[in-house]
Amino acid sequence: MIKFFRKIRHRLLSENKFSKYLLYAIGEIILVVIGILIALQINNWNENRKLEKSKHKLMLAIKKELTTNKAKMETYLTELHECNTKFNQVVRFSVGDYEITTDSLKYYLSGMVYGRTLSIFNSVREEAINSGKFELLSDSLKQSLSLLKDYTDSRNSIQNKSIDLISYENDLSVDELIASLYMTPVVPDELTVQPKIPVHPEYSLEGPQLVNLVKKPETYLTLNRIYFKHVADEVWVKHGLIAVTDKTIKLIDKELNEQ
Secondary structure, eight states: HHHHHHHHHHHHTTTTTTHHHHHHHHOOOOOOOHHHHHHHHHHHHHHHHHHHHHHHHHHHHHHHHHHHHHHHHHHHHHHHHHHHHHHHHHHHHHHTTTOOOHHHHHHHHTTTBOOOOOOOOOHHHHHHHHTTGGGGGGGHHHHHHHHHHHHHHHHHHHHHHHHTTTTTOOOOOHHHHHHHOOOOOOOOOOOOOOOOOOOGGGOOOHHHHHHHHSSSSHHHHHHHHHHHHHHHHHHHHHHHIIIIHHHHHHHHHHHHHOO
């Protein structure tokens, strides 16, 4: 092909047909430019196809992580709600708004503190940010994921502050009260690795002693403070983390269907 064009140029020059040669040269340049543009267009198409493939793969990975988190949060929320229901009945009993038998009181006390820690995965998002792939996502999806990260960070901060409310260095009063009220955290069976520690005889209260302790104003204040922490976490997980997670998953599904 190159030899063919070269022969044409030589023939036009040898015949002194300069104007035709000039037109031919311009046409050849135009053809070269068009070829370059076509090559660039094909290259851009290939690059865009690769980016779309990476974006699709990233959204699937994010959805998988969010789905796992949602399942964990729903399990956590269900079990936390059961503990909070028992806690509510004990606090109501403490102020005289609710009557229960001593055996029931002891049962509620032993099951109203939830011992599972909610761990939320965020490795896919962090890796996407560090690698620069996070920018492949749509603005709506990036905003939703950032909002979810803010909710998670805020909950963790509130959780730490809530723990500080009932933790006092060199002050065993709260620990003594928790022990006397049989408030051992409810640890799920799959997380249990050691036998449950029994209550020390000095803190093992029965009948009227246990009822009187629960009904003390000081006990009410401590129970109410701990109860508020657990209820706040229930609200935060249900109406914050789960709600935003579910919204983000639906947004991912919508964008995946549009591809």
